[in-house]
Amino acid sequence: MHLTDGDRAMLDGAKGAAPQLAMQILVRMAEVYGADELMDITQAHIDSTIYLGDATLEFAERLAALGAKVAVPTSLNVSGVDECGWKDWAVPADWAAKAARQMLAYERMGAVPTWTCAPYQTKMRPSFGQQIAWGESNAIAFANSVIGARTERYPDLLDICCAIAGRVPAVGLHLTENRAGQLLLRLAGIPRALQQDDQFFAVLGHLVGKLAGDLIPVIEGVDVVPTEDHLKAFSAAVASSGRVALFHIVGVTPEAGTLDAAFQGRAPRQTQEITIADLRAARRELTTADGQPLDMVILGSPHFSVAEFVQLAPLVAGKRRHAKVKFLITSGRFMKEMAEKAGVLGPIVDFGAQITLDTCILASPMLPPEIKTLMTNSPKYAYYAPSLLNTRVTFGSLADCVRSAVEGRVVRDDSLWETP
Amino acid sequence: MNEVDSVDFVIRGRPIVAGSAEGEALVTHEALSFWGGYDFHTGTIIDKHHPLAGVSAAGRILAVPCSKGSSTTTAVLLEAVRAGTAPAAILTTDADSFFALASIVAGVMYGKSFPVVALESRDFDALESGTRLRIEPTGIVRRV
Numbered sequence: 001m002h003l004t005d006g007d008r009a010m011l012d013g014a015k016g017a018a019p020q021l022a023m024q025i026l027v028r029m030a031e032v033y034g035a036d037e038l039m040d041i042t043q044a045h046i047d048s049t050i051y052l053g054d055a056t057l058e059f060a061e062r063l064a065a066l067g068a069k070v071a072v073p074t075s076l077n078v079s080g081v082d083e084c085g086w087k088d089w090a091v092p093a094d095w096a097a098k099a100a101r102q103m104l105a106y107e108r109m110g111a112v113p114t115w116t117c118a119p120y121q122t123k124m125r126p127s128f129g130q131q132i133a134w135g136e137s138n139a140i141a142f143a144n145s146v147i148g149a150r151t152e153r154y155p156d157l158l159d160i161c162c163a164i165a166g167r168v169p170a171v172g173l174h175l176t177e178n179r180a181g182q183l184l185l186r187l188a189g190i191p192r193a194l195q196q197d198d199q200f201f202a203v204l205g206h207l208v209g210k211l212a213g214d215l216i217p218v219i220e221g222v223d224v225v226p227t228e229d230h231l232k233a234f235s236a237a238v239a240s241s242g243r244v245a246l247f248h249i250v251g252v253t254p255e256a257g258t259l260d261a262a263f264q265g266r267a268p269r270q271t272q273e274i275t276i277a278d279l280r281a282a283r284r285e286l287t288t289a290d291g292q293p294l295d296m297v298i299l300g301s302p303h304f305s306v307a308e309f310v311q312l313a314p315l316v317a318g319k320r321r322h323a324k325v326k327f328l329i330t331s332g333r334f335m336k337e338m339a340e341k342a343g344v345l346g347p348i349v350d351f352g353a354q355i356t357l358d359t360c361i362l363a364s365p366m367l368p369p370e371i372k373t374l375m376t377n378s379p380k381y382a383y384y385a386p387s388l389l390n391t392r393v394t395f396g397s398l399a400d401c402v403r404s405a406v407e408g409r410v411v412r413d414d415s416l417w418e419t420p
Numbered sequence: 421m422n423e424v425d426s427v428d429f430v431i432r433g434r435p436i437v438a439g440s441a442e443g444e445a446l447v448t449h450e451a452l453s454f455w456g457g458y459d460f461h462t463g464t465i466i467d468k469h470h471p472l473a474g475v476s477a478a479g480r481i482l483a484v485p486c487s488k489g490s491s492t493t494t495a496v497l498l499e500a501v502r503a504g505t506a507p508a509a510i511l512t513t514d515a516d517s518f519f520a521l522a523s524i525v526a527g528v529m530y531g532k533s534f535p536v537v538a539l540e541s542r543d544f545d546a547l548e549s550g551t552r553l554r555i556e557p558t559g560i561v562r563r564v
Contacts, residue, residue: 032521
């Protein structure tokens with residue numbers, strides 16, 4: 001592998017112990033990736049912020065103690081604790097203290113404390129064609145596909161090494177030729193009314209993630225204009241049920257103006273149809289609850305955006321959640337601040353909603369054991385909560401979630417999805 | 421092509437992270453996310469969508485085609501190494517960068533990397549759960 005003089009200086013320790021450690025890991029990984037050389041990045045997003053236990057903390061504190069500094073503008077993913085609100089929940093004090101130490105370690109490295117899994121909805125949003133090193137599966141899929149920035153699927157522990165070195169292996173999705181579609185998925189007779197439904201892109205993403213395997217999927221036949229938050233839900237779903245880091249939606253995403261453009265003029269390796277029956281089955285998979293009482297509505301994975309706060313406010317205005325159903329929104333500090341400025345938080349708080357910042361129910365042990373059944377409009381929460389939290393979950397639209405919270409039981413309008 | 425001998429079961433894989441290990445094979449043909457899929461306190465696979473849900477992979481030779489889902493898979497594996505609940509080795513079909521990174525960082529942090537070996541698909545398909553396997557630094561996988 002060819003290393004530049006700058007790379008070698010880092011590797012030899014001439015630029016300090018932290019860049020040396022980062023470059024050692026990076027060079028070994030470049031060999032795993034089969035890279036011939038490294039290349040520059042101009043931004044990073046760090047998923048290693050998620051506190052899991054002593055190992056993630058020791059890794060962060062070791063880098064910080066070596067004096068590590070990020071070499072490029074760097075945003076931070078969710079942490080393991082809402083520093084201001086954790087005492088309202090079941091978070092053990094020891095966990096909160098260690099998760100806060102891990103946050104501090106990454107802040108000491110000079111990263112911007114965004115603390116969100118939707119960094120593309122903050123001022124750290126990258127631009128089309130920008131070379132970046134991002135962690136967090138939903139953010140990777142969104143940055144590559146919806147924005148057209150270029151990142152490989154960087155795992156925790158490597159993302160921070162890339163940020164410290166400002167270099168990445170020159171492989172994979174950083175290079176134009178590797179961004180062509182490979183699997184053509186055609187929507188077959190999916191009615192426009194269903195495509196316009198709030199749940200459509202989340203369900204489609206869950207299905208595409210399972211179909212895509214290692215291939216870059218291209219979806220043809222979308223004839224609605226999805227909102228950014230629909231594409232966010234799609235990105236989260238496709239990277240939960242599968243390992244998709246880049247997708248193209250013809251006529252929607254920036255590298256897929258036409259079918260031909262999405263495939264860079266090549267022929268699809270495989271073609272498959274997606275029918276309404278496939279979508280119905282995929283939607284049913286996202287629900288594991290079966291008639292149990294509802295304990296909590298949970299929104300915001302990826303983190304709830306300003307647009308989602310704006311969408312929620314009129315749905316809850318003048319209403320109050322049922323006394324037995326908690327209503328929790330997970331978001332980032334910047335999103336909440338912008339929602340405050342937009343003046344939409346009042347009715348949401350009056351409704352009885354709580355807002356947790358900087359983390360989520362999957363990354364922080366915040367839910368008390370009596371919370372056994374959830375309802376959500378997030379395909380990522382629906383996918384992971386049963387395994388990670390041992391809860392049952394019902395997937396539904398945002399409006400369904402609000403109605404259910406008011407009535408104190410799961411109420412879903414399934415007319416678009418389940419009619420024959 | 422690689423030789424798979426049914427009597428003296430020997431597979432020649434590609435060592436992504438070289439090392440030695442021995443243990444009972446645990447084989448799945450479905451990708452696995454360790455975050456939300458692996459309890460590092462116990463070494464149990466907990467992804468309820470996964471066919472190995474409820475099974476412990478601690479100390480075993482885990483054969484899984486590749487990782488999927490969350491990029492936190494690497495951190496969960498690092499925690500598992502520190503807690504002594506990681507698989508003894510991982511066999512894949514792709515040169516899976518997530519598993520490789522976890523092993524490399526486990527080596528840097530704790531001096532405890534584990535072998536990660538990529539196999540040809542048809543060699544991978546010949547693996548069976550319950551067989552006792554030995555992994556050699558050259559990437560050779562033997563039944564013992």
